[in-house]
Amino acid sequence: MHVTVDITDDATEGFNRRMRVEVPEERIANDVNEQLESLIPTARIPGFRPGKVPINMLARRYGRQARDDAVKKLLYSTFQEALTREGLQLAHGPEITEMNADPGTGLTYTVTLDVYPNIDVPVVETLEIRRPVAEVTEEDVDRMIKTLREQSKIWSKVDRPAAKGDRLMVDFESVVTDKAEENALVETTTPDTASSSEPAALEMMKAEKVTVELGSGTTIDGFDEGLLGANAGEERVLDLRFPDKFYRPDWAGRPVRFTVNVRSVEEGTQPQTDEELVKHFGVRDGTMETFRAETRKDMENKLAFALRAETNKRVVDILLTNNPISDLPKSVVTREANVMSERRRNQFASVGIDLNELDLKPMHFEQQARQQISQNLLFEKLVSAANITVDPGKIRERIEVLASDHQDPKRMVAWYYEDEKRQIPVKMMVLHDQVVDWVLEHAKVTEENISFDALLNPSSNTFTADDANASGEALPQDRQES
Template sequence: MMVSVQALQGLERRMEVSVPASRVEQQVDKRLLNVSRTARIKGFRPGKAPIHVIRKHYGVQVREEVVSDLIRETFAEALERENLMPAGGPRIEPLAAKKGGDLKYAATFEVYPQIALAGIEGMELAEPKAPVTEADVDAMLESLRQQRPDYVAVDRGLQDGDRVTLDFEGTLDGEPFEGGKAEGHQFAYGAGRMLKDFEDGIRGAKAGESRTIDVTFPTDYPAKNLAGKTAQFVVTLKAVEETRLPEIDEEFCKSFGVEEGGVATLRAEVRENMERELAQAVRNRLKAQVMDRLLEANPVEVPNALLEQEIRDMQLEALRRMGARDARQLPPREPFVADARRRVSLGLLLNEVIRSADLKLDSAKVQERLDEIVSSFADAEAARRQYLENEGALRQLQTMVMEEQVVDHLISKAKIKERKATFKEIMNFGASDASDQMGLPA
């Protein structure tokens, strides 16, 4: 077998393969012989037709099958011989496949980039350090109070912080419009849940009162038929309720599952949770910095096949989150390109870290992580069995653990400078999990 490889633009390669005619004919003859054992041809008993008759009836079909199989086999052999790793499937171009002649074809494909990792040793990271203070615990308890509000009907005008229940009906140029009518609509007044003109128009109104108000829709309003236009709304308030927060007492503690120890126990549990969340947030900050430094020090040429697959995966995930299933409703690809490129780049770099550092998946850490996950289920053992029987879920878990091992390895090589911070500063770092920045295949 003869193989030649030509480097095209970027990561693209064109590989021409020539398979000797003898190998092709040997496979054709072998397969025709197998066919002859069961072939049913008019005028002959089953399995008794001469080979030249079999060749006449099945020769073309068998040769096509042999050529297809040999292309698949020899493509893999040629890749191994040339030490090439394709990123995505090849485009096959048949060059010659005539009877009695060599089988020749060209395969065009992208390869993975060669990566020489830089910037690993001495990577500079900033680690924020902060205690959980009594004031932080107080603020968290206040947040918990906000989660347990009571609502009391009041006989006064509507003001910020109240909960209001109302009916409304809107018209545009005297005609009703879609989405312009509701009954029993309830929301927290002053929180920006409704358009500003709408909220301003009912400020000070009491339960039972009706008002007719003008509401101008923003020019960038999603409903194009309303954008920039002014509608009239008839609004009737059904209820105005004042928000009253509970006292932090025994009953309040019990509402969060603290049956004994009262406020002191609740504070201790809140502090413990805050310290755990703080540690994870610090870890996420370090992880994000590691990913940024790795990308900055190692620009990667991304195979287009991998990029397009990642974009497609992100589009499908967005479709799933929207509750749709029809792939024809995929959102536009452009908003996903930058994030997809980052993910693929990180995936390539992190896999190279694994290879160069000879990192192995720690099964004990996989077990620890699984224990954490199933501990939140009522029947932990049933959840464990279900997890282990789901190949996709288990593979995803293993990928998560491997990611953490990679980050641990990179942090161990870094120069870390501690920086004083507050609990609030660290926790406001961002809602996105640093694992979203990782690109290891699931």
């Protein structure tokens, strides 16, 4: 039965659509009759044996409810039919208005929605992708054990000035100023310029009980150095500048003043012997050989994860570069930016940072939101064109990997399978990997040898914005954009 769709473009960005949908009465009647007929075997009405109740009797008793149910179902199904017929992909909405379903008149309604742009299937055969490859060497294991030894320090408070290698617990407040303000500080101010100058934009934040290991290289330039020689209870003011490639682009290169209060100074003591180190990590047989083997295994697992993440990033970057989507529905960008902003707020709140001091407005996440939405659209096109479906075996493998760190892995695996909704994030990760693998199979791929250190050195201070999102660590961490 024909469903009439009349669609017009509104002027809003070119992504807004208004559709007028008309469903004939005959289609509603057929749905109602199907519902009523399904009641015949079980309906119990005085004077009639089970299975013998006339349908007109059922219509008088249950007809109104059956019609309401039919209309609700048809609202959804005919809207989906209209989208398919017009080749539209829903981005935001729908908002249904002007609905009428009076008996005998059929169903009519107006629906307003935002749609995604219609994009072409990305051409992948001409893409040139450098795929990173790496292995864990004995030298890598040596460096990792040295790092683990450093991380195994036992910290004790000391009553002396802070030195390199000490750990400080600090509270700090920071004021991020505009570049123009710094320039203004060194310029000669005249009555004319003073009257015309505008106040510089200030952004403030503060955090409490932040630990800083002096000399670790994890803070922005000058922060560690500015705390050398500080004593517990001392306050220091540090005038610094964020790196030009900072994970927050709006702070990159800007001057910042930190007012730091030192709560305590601590000195670390490393395990002096291999036996002490192995005991510290609870190695089952207490031997260095086993410790090295377990360390290598852990490094290989982390390397595999990092290689996959870096490969995925390179594939996504080249897809976005070669298939730019210049415009997207503002409603969708705003929604995604709100989600990203809230996620970041939760991450900072989890480490005790005062959110009132942070400028985490959704507007700061709009560019990242556009990239994520564009990636999703391109991947959806590839999934459809290549007929890629999620591999249940790979879902199981991923769940087992995620559960391996749990105290009871089998129970954790069972938890995922108790409710299919719990598997949705895992399915999305697996599908993402499958799309990347499909691209790699069809693109021009060359291998690029890379060291474990370059890819996954725990002491490196070069991180992407995504790393900062995932970590939620307190500023002034030197999280640079690579």
